[in-house]
Amino acid sequence: MDEELDQLRERLEALTERVAALESAAPPVEAATSSPSTREERFWALTGLETRLADHPETSDGEVMLVGSLTLPTGAPVSWQQSAGTAGLLEVDWSERAAAFAALGHPVRIELLRHILSGVHATADLAAMETLGTTGQLHHHLRQLVAAGWVRQSGRGSYQIPAARIVPLLACMIGVER
Known part of the structure; x- marks a missing residue:
């Protein structure tokens, strides 16, 4: 003792x-x-x-801005600024924006976005990552991200995140930190 x-x-x-x-x-x-x-x-x-x-x-009434300038792991530069006045923002129906947030609400989709931003664009390369599930699950998640506008198909079996979505996506990641 x-x-x-x-x-x-x-x-x-x-x-x-x-x-x-x-x-x-x-x-x-x-x-x-x-x-x-x-x-x-x-x-x-x-x-x-x-x-x-x-x-x-x-x-x-005020204004809200998203602004960012970065270099992706692929070496591609991204700069973006978006702003909106806040007049009436709290009074409008937000439910139509729910699908965009819902698309981010799955861990596999968040990982998909991270991998795509890091330069993995081909479906075959994404499918090789066990953490992203089966090929069927992968396609399901990609369809959800495309439908919400977070990802677009840049060619047959290839995906990318539009430049106009990169800074807002990263701002969301920062916004959820505690």
């Missing part, structure tokens, strides 16, 4: 030392009430949007 207690104490001491080392190496966390210049630096896109809204009072 004493030996177990000694081992636990040693482990606790080692963990305490590791935590202290990590804390001393980590950059300090800034408070949410940081200075305006720090806020402008950290939220440069938001600051730009707020300036734009101030310059265009006709959009007084």
Whole structure:
């Protein structure tokens, strides 16, 4: 019993030392009430949007933007910006958008999208991945993604994600992080 207690104490001491080392190496966390210049630096896109809204009072209800610039693993550059005024957005029926969200609601479809973005476009190559299910299941999931507009057929047995969907898809992935 004493030996177990000694081992636990040693482990606790080692963990305490590791935590202290990590804390001393980590950059300090800034408070949410940081200075305006720090806020402008950290939220440069938001600051730009707020300036734009101030310059265009006709959009007084606000605006939502999706913006991104990246290079895919295939080396292809993607840049996209999309915005919409928020006037009436909370009052309209959202149910017609449910199918697009539902298409993202299956783990295999999310994996399919990730693989397609990474450069795997051919159905045969996708079918070779065991995690994506049988060929029949794969085609079912691809049809769901095509119907929702997340994927399009770029040739016989080849799929791609339209450029206009890449940044919104990645924004969804960021948006669901907790």
